Amino acid sequence: MLTAQEAAKALSDLTLDSLYEIPEGRQVLSCIQCGMCAGTCPYGEFMEYPPRRIIAMLRDGLIEEVFHSESLLNCVACYACMSKCPRGIHLTEVLLPLIKQEMFANLSEVPAELQAALQNTLRYGNPQGLSPRKRADWVKSLDFPIRILPDDPRPADVLWFVECYTSYHPRGQDNSRAVAKLLHALGVDFAILGNEERCAGECARLVGEAGLFDTLRERNVGVLRKYQFKTFLTAGAHAYDAFKYLYPAYGFDYPLEHTTTFLAGRLEALKPRLARKLNHLVAFHDPCCLGRHNGFYEEPRALLRAIPGIKLVEMDHHHINSLCCGGGGGGMWLDTYYKSKGMERLSERRVREAIKTGADVLAVACPLEVSRFEDAVKVMGYENKMVVRDVVELLAEALGGD
Amino acid sequence: MQGGNGHKADQIRIGFYICHCGHNIASVVDVKAVAVFATSLPGVVVSRDYKYMCSDPGQALIQQDIRDYHLNRIVVASCSPLLHEHTFRTATAKGGLNPFFFQMVNIREDVSWVHEDRVAATQKSMDLVRAAVRRVSLHKALEPKRVAIRPEVMVVGGGIAGIHAALTLADSGKRVYLIEREPTIGGHMAMFDKTFPTLDCAACILTPKMSAVKNHPNITLWTYSEVTRVSGFVGNYTVQIKRKPRYVREDLCVGCLECIEACVYKDARFADEFNQGLSKRKPVYLPFPQATPQVVLIDPETCIQFKSGKCKKTCIESCDRNAIDLEQKEEIREIEVGTIVLATGFQPFDARRVPYYGYGHYPNVYTALEIERLVNAAGPTGGELILKDGRKPKSVGIIHCVGSRDAATNRWCSRVCCMYSLKLAHLIKERTQAEIYEFYIDIRSAGKSMEEFYNRVAEEGVHLIRGKVGDVYPDPSEEGKGRLVLQAEDTLLSRVLKIPVDLLVLATGLEPRSDAADVRRLFNISCSTEGFFMERHPKLAPVDTFTEGIFIAGTCQGPKDIPDTVAQAGAAAAQALRLVDAQSYELEPNTAYIVEELCSGCKSCIPLCPYSALSYVEEKKKAFLNEALCKGCGTCVAACPSGSIRQNLFEDEQIYGEIDGLLGTEFGTILDESPTHALTGR
Known part of the structure; x- marks a missing residue:
């Protein structure tokens, strides 16, 4: 029997040649070619090689042909295929990253936006290409201090890994300010890594850039080793995934929480403080990483229900059948590419579903979603009908008192 | 190979036989070497290898040797006793011996099927044979009851x-x-x-x-x-x-249904179980017209009299046979x-467990069993298949394998869904002339006349699409209001299809x-x-x-x-x-038995017996074992502190002898060293 770390290592060291040496890899041999993966994939109709055909090509020894296709640039790593596969094949986790890696190496031209994001991430540790020194600048806008570990390395109960969009993007910073307010209100002893933090790298790995991921992972693990803390917290749904599934192979073994689960676990303490009534009809969008990949469907809903005045509605696609915002697996930087191929932006499809429910708030719990959905709301002209808010923003607003 | 021929009447004389089982055993175990080895074991008089010991000639060999060599014990090394112990015991009995003077060695399931190393497998077979030869010499004659x-x-x-x-x-x-x-x-x-x-x-x-x-x-x-x-x-x-209690006397009710007519509820308003809740029944009801027995019953969950005690009880008045008895217990x-x-x-798979097909959420999504009722002339709509808004469906989707062949729900193939889906396609087409789209993974039409039926339904123009539906959502187009889009890859075309349907049928599987x-x-x-x-x-x-x-x-x-x-x-x-x-x-004679003079009447064995075979006899202050109930599991034998429970075919001497044989130690070594033995003084 392998230890958990050995098993995680075997998975992360996996190559296509050694695929059949681990149980998760051998699963592809059991594929019954039912096409569930292509049928559920939000971009399946645009793929010459959906997972089903990739497996068929692999089993027939024709996989080289797949490496020269761009099909998997359309994969937004939403876990829909994996969660519905009747054989339980670990598509998004195991097979697709390996294929993407080969495909990525063969791309005649990496779409410019994606290219820039990856280069920025390599150079600056964030896809926006902003200065790492400014990573914690958002903290200055708070009316209480936040401990930054490099400045004050005493042990903390909670280490909060802020992540990129939540550090630099104006709407992401709203998320961070809300989290800070909530942690502060709950009296949590927490600290952040400041400018020592780098992108967790999940998107890089799932777009097929394993090398970039390794660089980021190595650096982040090194930084974490310097400090003492009991719980590792992040608001990044993709970062959560990276630390849950990809980092343990390299010695990351801290108790891990996403802000949603962390707060849901403290709901009893939080509830009495949610004094301000927010009269909204809210449609909650299940983030792929939180919902389908980790089964956190009820936690964010429980938080929303705890806010006085909020009523929840469900869109056509929800829970396991949720529809991706289109930002995962590198999709965040492929909008121009998708548009050039005549593909509808998934965020727009999703906003149309949200509007159909009559909700005035589209609630999210993944930092990539806020900007994507806000953009879609604007493009589609629904600015007067709907706002996009993160669950933590609504909670912080309900705290009132400032 | 044969040993010496001179013998005394009380001497142990063992015949040993090793089976090739075709290639099953002989390809891994050197059966000839094992046969030669057996001749060296104490008591073995004759040792043979044979292609199929279970065959008639194989069994005849045993019987002939018993006569020719005056054998009194038989050991066969072949397959699992589950398969052929009975065969060889019978052969032993036909040769004139008590059938329990026989021991079987499993060198197929335990050796040749699980090992590849020929030398080691042969050595293991020899060890097992030595153990069996030791053991069989200690066997006693037993008489089955x-x-x-x-x-x-x-x-x-x-x-x-x-x-x-x-x-x-x-x-x-x-x-x-x-x-x-x-x-x-x-x-x-x-x-x-x-x-x-x-x-x-x-x-x-x-x-x-x-x-x-x-x-x-x-x-x-x-x-x-x-x-x-x-x-x-x-x-x-x-x-x-x-x-x-039915609250209706079965011996008096003739199924005239007057009581149902007379019920204070003028309209039926409770979900009818037989029609899958698609129609209503009254608190007093007959499940369906041909129900057997033709006796009505009253559901206390919905009957006013049971709920409030304030019903006019018109049902009782209406029954001229006085069959209604609300006091029935x-x-x-x-x-x-x-x-x-x-x-x-069985029970049908609950389609809600696959939430993405929208059962229980979208009004026109049905399970196959519900469609059976809806197309049935005696069903809730008189056999007319209509949508919730009363329209006839123009297009119908059928999804196979809902709750079958699926790691997230049930892994097995439910065997009947392919064929019943084709049947439903035929019936729905017949009733509605709708376009039918069947989404299948594989069509499993094994069995007499099944493939021909598949052929027939295909020729009727049912669209058979090889691909599992991945997503079901409301048709977003203006003209498609009320319809559902079924999104699936036609895996034979490698193209994702989006097919709008008015009605969706889920071919739910069978589960325990x-x-x-x-x-x-x-x-x-x-x-x-x-x-x-x-x-x-x-x-x-x-x-x-x-x-x-x-x-x-x-x-x-x-x-x-x-x-x-x-x-x-x-x-x-x-x-x-x-x-x-x-x-x-x-009965198998391998049951436990009680040596009464050793039993102290402590009763520790009694609650341990999983088959309730043990009881306590007050007058004797001893435990009593019902042999008809005993399955020979040995629990009581191991638990008895005074060593008063023993078991036929599993006597201590026999088991220790077998272990000695297995280890190749001197006969009696294990028995002497056994702490249990020393403790109980057996």
């Missing part, structure tokens, strides 16, 4: 399997108790419209059999009744049955039967009933991993269970269609008849 078999049979479950088994047994003159949990027999088959592949009307072929059950002089039919306790053993089961009855046939059926585990415990039988009742052998004992005298038939054993269910019910009836007509049953 027989128990009488009561002629009455109980059949549990009144679906087509139980009905067929009960009629077969009753027709052969046996007394049958048919116990059914629901108020009527008929089971799932009574709910179906037509049956594949012949398109026979299910009711037309089933209801005559239901009436035959009711009218058969040899069948006692107890509906609305449940088995609550089973005790005893093969041939002598005592069964306790709970008869739930639950009755506990006890019956004695010799054998039991379990035919408790949710209380199968309780029933399993009640009857002391086993379930396979998926939860269906387990047969004793998947090929050679498909209706037997590991409990003697209890047989299984129909879908409680696994998904199957009506022809296979009926065939299996017949087989289960035949197996019950085999016991009943033999009138007695030979």
